[in-house]
Amino acid sequence: MRATLRLLVLIPALGLFACKEAPPPPPPPPPPPPFHTILDLKQFMLLVIDPAADGVWDSVKTIMTKKGTEEIRPKTEEQWTAVRASAATVAEAANLLMLDGRARDKNEWMTAVRRLTDTAEKAMKAAEAKDPDAVFTAGGEMYEACRGCHQRYAQRLNNATEGVKDDNKDTAKAPAADAAKK
Numbered sequence: 001m002r003a004t005l006r007l008l009v010l011i012p013a014l015g016l017f018a019c020k021e022a023p024p025p026p027p028p029p030p031p032p033p034p035f036h037t038i039l040d041l042k043q044f045m046l047l048v049i050d051p052a053a054d055g056v057w058d059s060v061k062t063i064m065t066k067k068g069t070e071e072i073r074p075k076t077e078e079q080w081t082a083v084r085a086s087a088a089t090v091a092e093a094a095n096l097l098m099l100d101g102r103a104r105d106k107n108e109w110m111t112a113v114r115r116l117t118d119t120a121e122k123a124m125k126a127a128e129a130k131d132p133d134a135v136f137t138a139g140g141e142m143y144e145a146c147r148g149c150h151q152r153y154a155q156r157l158n159n160a161t162e163g164v165k166d167d168n169k170d171t172a173k174a175p176a177a178d179a180a181k182k
């Protein structure tokens, strides 16, 4: 009982003390940024987008040599899952191109990114359906999405890729992943 009483007396006293002596409260710190990117755009392309896209492009292709043609197709459950994961990575990672600091503008850039997500989603669904032809077709559309954006925002890359795409048409190879790299 005594202790309680003493406390009751002390608390208001402390309150007074605090009011008199404490410096004005510092302004609240700014809220931490909601995300923390570590790659610049080129690194993001090279380390995230491109390897994931390769996972789709390399999964279904025809290799032609003098000895004949070799058809590459996913066969095992594991291989199909890997294709699906690669496509899903492209689709979702594309959203990270929309972040402030990466997006070059709020209009055309966003549309170009969305095109990549949509085509990658198509590839993902094709992999879910284990349909190699559909993976190949969606992979081609995905490639066009890369190229379309490079054409608009990285002309330097596009100049180097022009011929490669035409080659693809002639030989029916998978869309050349390398083309986007040059």
Ligand code: HEC
Pocket: 041, 042, 045, 046, 049, 050, 053, 090, 097, 109, 112, 113, 116, 142, 143, 145, 146, 147, 149, 150, 153, 154, 157, 180, 181, 182
């Ligand atoms: C929304 C626009 C956009 C899309 C979509 C896009 N890119 Fe890019 N990409 C760029 C820009 C811009 C650069 C140039 C970055 C720089 O050099 O600063 C670039 C650079 C690259 C590079 C680096 C090339 C080099 O060596 O300088 C690679 C590789 C690349 N992209 C691959 C891809 C692939 C593969 C896809 C599709 C799966 C893709 N990109 C889709 C905008 C895009």
